[in-house]
Amino acid sequence: MRVSIVGSGYVGTTTAACFADLGHDIVNVDIDQDIVDAINAGQSPIHEPGLDDLLDEHGSDALTATTDYADVRETDVTFLALPTPSRDDGSIDTSIIEAATETLGATLADKDDEHVVVTKSTVIPTTTTDTLAPILEDASRKTLGEDLHVAMNPEFLREGTAVEDFQHPDKLVFGTQDDTALDTLYDVFAPLIEQTDAPVVETDIAEAEMIKYANNAFLASKVSLINDLGNICKEFGVDAYEVADAIGLDDRIGERFLRSGVGWGGSCFPKDVNAIIAAAKNKGYTPALLEAAVAVNDTQPQRLLDLLNDYVDVAGERVAVLGLAFKPGTDDVRNSRAIEVIEGLQNRDATIVGYDPVATENMRERFPDIKYTSSAAAALKDAVGAVIVTDWDEFATLDEEFTTMREPVVVDGRRSITPTPDITYEGLTW
Ligand SMILES: NC(=O)C1=CN([C@@H]2O[C@H](COP(=O)(O)OP(=O)(O)OC[C@H]3O[C@@H](n4cnc5c(N)ncnc54)[C@H](O)[C@@H]3O)[C@@H](O)[C@H]2O)C=CC1
Numbered sequence: 045m046r047v048s049i050v051g052s053g054y055v056g057t058t059t060a061a062c063f064a065d066l067g068h069d070i071v072n073v074d075i076d077q078d079i080v081d082a083i084n085a086g087q088s089p090i091h092e093p094g095l096d097d098l099l100d101e102h103g104s105d106a107l108t109a110t111t112d113y114a115d116v117r118e119t120d121v122t123f124l125a126l127p128t129p130s131r132d133d134g135s136i137d138t139s140i141i142e143a144a145t146e147t148l149g150a151t152l153a154d155k156d157d158e159h160v161v162v163t164k165s166t167v168i169p170t171t172t173t174d175t176l177a178p179i180l181e182d183a184s185r186k187t188l189g190e191d192l193h194v195a196m197n198p199e200f201l202r203e204g205t206a207v208e209d210f211q212h213p214d215k216l217v218f219g220t221q222d223d224t225a226l227d228t229l230y231d232v233f234a235p236l237i238e239q240t241d242a243p244v245v246e247t248d249i250a251e252a253e254m255i256k257y258a259n260n261a262f263l264a265s266k267v268s269l270i271n272d273l274g275n276i277c278k279e280f281g282v283d284a285y286e287v288a289d290a291i292g293l294d295d296r297i298g299e300r301f302l303r304s305g306v307g308w309g310g311s312c313f314p315k316d317v318n319a320i321i322a323a324a325k326n327k328g329y330t331p332a333l334l335e336a337a338v339a340v341n342d343t344q345p346q347r348l349l350d351l352l353n354d355y356v357d358v359a360g361e362r363v364a365v366l367g368l369a370f371k372p373g374t375d376d377v378r379n380s381r382a383i384e385v386i387e388g389l390q391n392r393d394a395t396i397v398g399y400d401p402v403a404t405e406n407m408r409e410r411f412p413d414i415k416y417t418s419s420a421a422a423a424l425k426d427a428v429g430a431v432i433v434t435d436w437d438e439f440a441t442l443d444e445e446f447t448t449m450r451e452p453v454v455v456d457g458r459r460s461i462t463p464t465p466d467i468t469y470e471g472l473t474w
């Protein structure tokens with residue numbers, strides 16, 4: 045099939061490369077010329093395992109990128125993979141996806157055949173039908189249900205494992221309101237369904253939109269609950285990881301997403317939980333549990349710094365921050381817990397030395413004035429304390445490097461290292 049994808053970030057590029065790999069002809073539209081050039085050169089614009097290989101194979105062949113929306117007219121269906129960021133009050137800002145939808149609609153005005161537009165971005169229930177569809181109808185001068193069709197197909201991939209997640213989905217959700225859109229989604233995903241036997245949830249559009257928020261809100265709350273329980277464990281000297289392993293054996297709880305520590309960050313959990321809270325409140329309902337999940341998450345970096353404070357006064361002293369990405373496997377620092385940790389250390393006048401295997405340049409844009417090193421060993425040398433914020437595998441192999449610290453105090457926010465007698469070690473929840 046001929047498929048276009050508007051937006052070529054984490055979701056758009058992964059979707060484009062994986063669709064090309066399934067045998068479709070893909071046009072990827074983005075306003076960023078550097079991203080377009082990278083894709084056409086067969087290189088990934090983001091750090092994501094497996095993506096370079098797929099782009100090397102399909103970039104500029106089955107997959108072409110462009111800044112020109114006109115190429116969309118040569119395709120049968122367009123997926124919108126555009127940012128839906130938070131406003132200052134936490135509510136969703138749909139201005140980017142609305143603007144792109146208007147450009148798409150105007151482009152489709154010059155296409156004679158019918159077209160299907162699928163929202164892949166995370167949007168509040170009814171956004172596709174009540175906001176985006178009218179924009180498309182107006183701009184394209186097409187008629188919904190006749191020569192224009194809309195659908196919602198939420199994405200559940202995780203950064204760091206995006207390609208793997210896309211290729212082995214737990215489920216596919218097809219939110220539609222007419223058969224043309226539903227049939228089109230089946231046509232696009234047919235090779236993946238055949239390969240994986242992934243269950244397909246057929247639903248209406250608003251339910252598909254809500255399923256995405258419910259999924260993220262549930263997972264974020266699960267981590268906050270294990271953090272809340274972990275904080276209790278710490279007070280009693282109980283190991284929260286042993287507790288988590290045990291409760292995870294109960295099928296009703298499940299073993300995944302029970303790693304307690306410095307909390308959840310990233311481009312989606314914070315944004316999406318706050319957006320659905322704001323949307324619920326706007327309807328007159330205050331979701332107390334989700335508000336508590338955010339509150340617990342907000343306190344974890346502070347608890348990490350308080351533990352460090354129990355051992356050292358960091359004012360004017362060198363402190364190593366190991367891990368800057370919001371999770372391992374990615375260079376994404378959006379809403380990384382490292383941001384709160386660095387700000388907290390700055391408030392205490394520490395000299396901060398950050399290290400991350402891949403996210404340094406992204407964090408440098410946010411904090412240009414702190415020091416960065418090219419190895420964990422260099423960050424630790426002469427430091428009076430170290431905090432572990434991201435659970436990169438390489439931190440687990442650190443050992444003698446800690447003995448080069450002036451004061452070998454290590455506060456582990458991710459259960460990353462095995463303590464040795466040479467260091468003063470505190471786990472956040474164990
Ligand atoms: N990052 C993730 O792991 C996941 C994200 N999502 C959702 O998917 C959506 C996209 O997220 P990301 O891919 O992370 O965003 P991103 O910020 O990585 O990428 C968005 C891309 O859209 C481009 N863009 C902006 N305005 C444009 C326009 N008018 N026309 C064409 N391109 C334009 C930007 O240049 C950028 O390359 C969001 O709603 C997000 O919540 C859903 C599941 C996973």
Ligand SMILES: O=C(O)[C@H]1O[C@H](OP(=O)(O)OP(=O)(O)OC[C@H]2O[C@@H](n3ccc(=O)[nH]c3=O)[C@H](O)[C@@H]2O)[C@H](O)[C@@H](O)[C@@H]1O
Nearest residue numbers: 199200201202203267301302303307308309310312370371
């Ligand atoms: O909507 C999205 O963007 C995506 O958000 C999350 O994916 P992602 O943010 O990439 O990463 P996760 O693996 O979910 O981790 C999120 C945060 O939770 C933290 N986390 C996760 C699991 C855990 O047990 N403990 C924990 O603290 C991670 O360190 C990270 O900061 C969801 O897992 C995806 O299904 C979803 O598609």
